[in-house]
Amino acid sequence: xxxxxxxxxxxxxxxxxxxxxxxxxxxEELIRRLKRAKIANLKVEIxxxxxxxxxxxxxxxxxxxxxxxxxxxxxxxxxxxxxxDCDVVGIDEAQFFDDGIADVCxxxxxxxxxxxxxxxxMDFLGKPFGQMPFLLARADYITKLHAICMKxxxxxxxxxxxxxxxxxxxxxxxxxxxxxxxxxxxxxxxID
Ligand SMILES: Nc1ncnc2c1ncn2[C@@H]1O[C@H](COP(=O)(O)OP(=O)(O)OP(=O)(O)O)[C@@H](O)[C@H]1O
Ligand SMILES: Cc1cn([C@H]2C[C@H](O)[C@@H](CO)O2)c(=O)[nH]c1=O
Ligand SMILES: [Zn+2]
Numbered sequence: 001x002x003x004x005x006x007x008x009x010x011x012x013x014x015x016x017x018x019x020x021x022x023x024x025x026x027x028e029e030l031i032r033r034l035k036r037a038k039i040a041n042l043k044v045e046i047x048x049x050x051x052x053x054x055x056x057x058x059x060x061x062x063x064x065x066x067x068x069x070x071x072x073x074x075x076x077x078x079x080x081x082x083x084x085d086c087d088v089v090g091i092d093e094a095q096f097f098d099d100g101i102a103d104v105c106x107x108x109x110x111x112x113x114x115x116x117x118x119x120x121x122m123d124f125l126g127k128p129f130g131q132m133p134f135l136l137a138r139a140d141y142i143t144k145l146h147a148i149c150m151k152x153x154x155x156x157x158x159x160x161x162x163x164x165x166x167x168x169x170x171x172x173x174x175x176x177x178x179x180x181x182x183x184x185x186x187x188x189x190x191i192d
Contacts, residue, residue: 002033002143004114013109017094017135019121020145021179022159026118027062027092029145033116034068034090042087046070047079049096052171060092063173076100079108086113094119095129096169102134109140123168124161124177126185147179158185 005014016033018026037044048060050072061067070090073079076097083089089108094101094117105115121136121144123129136142149156156179163176170176 002029002141004033004036005141011112013111013113013115014140015105015109015135015138016114016116016141016143017132017139018116018118018143018145019132019136021122021147021156022120022177023063023147023179024145024156025062025147026120026145027060028064028066029143030090030092030116030118031060031062031066031068034088037088037114043085044088044090045083045086046090046092047073047082048092050074051096051169052093060090076104080104083108083113084111088114088116091115091117092119094135095121095123095132097131099131099134101131102138105135106138120159122158124159124170126158149181149184150178151180151184154181154183156181158182160185160188 018029020026034044034046046060046068048070058070058072059067060070071082077100105117108115117135119132120129121132147156158180159177160180161177
């Protein structure tokens with residue numbers, strides 16, 4: 001389990017990235033860390049891409065229905081503007097943000113803010129998703145979570161798309177995706 005670093009005399013913040021497949025518990029882990037920061041009386045703001053309105057317009061909701069209030073934003077620049085006097089910033093579904101997101105996280109960390117970013121590391125083809133590789137490269141701390149393969153019960157790293165659609169962005173839940181291990185993902189021809 002991730003334990004928050006307590007850096008004596010720290011003058012900068014830092015970036016934490018939580019990644020993994022769908023249903024691996026990224027949103028739950030993000031909510032857990034943010035709720036603990038609130039308990040510590042820190043000023044917390046949470047952002048998600050405006051495109052992700054799967055469960056709720058303004059809340060971040062996990063598959064377990066745990067939730068926390070968030071602000072939907074259509075560009076990463078807005079996070080920089082809106083998070084000026086925060087102690088902790090949470091960002092969910094980071095794979096959907098534009099290519100400014102890593103610089104925004106870096107700028108926030110330099111201001112002394114703790115930045116916690118959650119996102120899908122791979123898309124339905126098993127390819128690195130959006131800006132996630134760049135966020136992972138620049139993170140101070142990384143947590144990779146795993147779901148359970150829906151075919152065999154092993155640890156799952158991949159998000160298998162069950163319906164034929166080649167668009168990279170396709171919002172959905174269990175109706176569209178299921179977590180799979182490497183073997184079960186490859187068996188159905190998801191990797192070329
Ligand atoms: N196959 C599965 N493996 C693990 N957890 C599952 C699975 N199917 C459903 N769940 C539920 O999903 C919860 C995790 O949901 P959460 O919203 O945190 O995932 P996530 O990684 O943020 O997913 P997404 O990328 O779709 O947003 C688990 O605690 C569990 O209750
Ligand atoms: C795996 C994958 C998920 N998604 C979506 C489904 C969910 O709405 C969201 C992950 O929580 O991302 C895509 O848009 N493309 C993909 O390749
Ligand atoms: Zn499997």
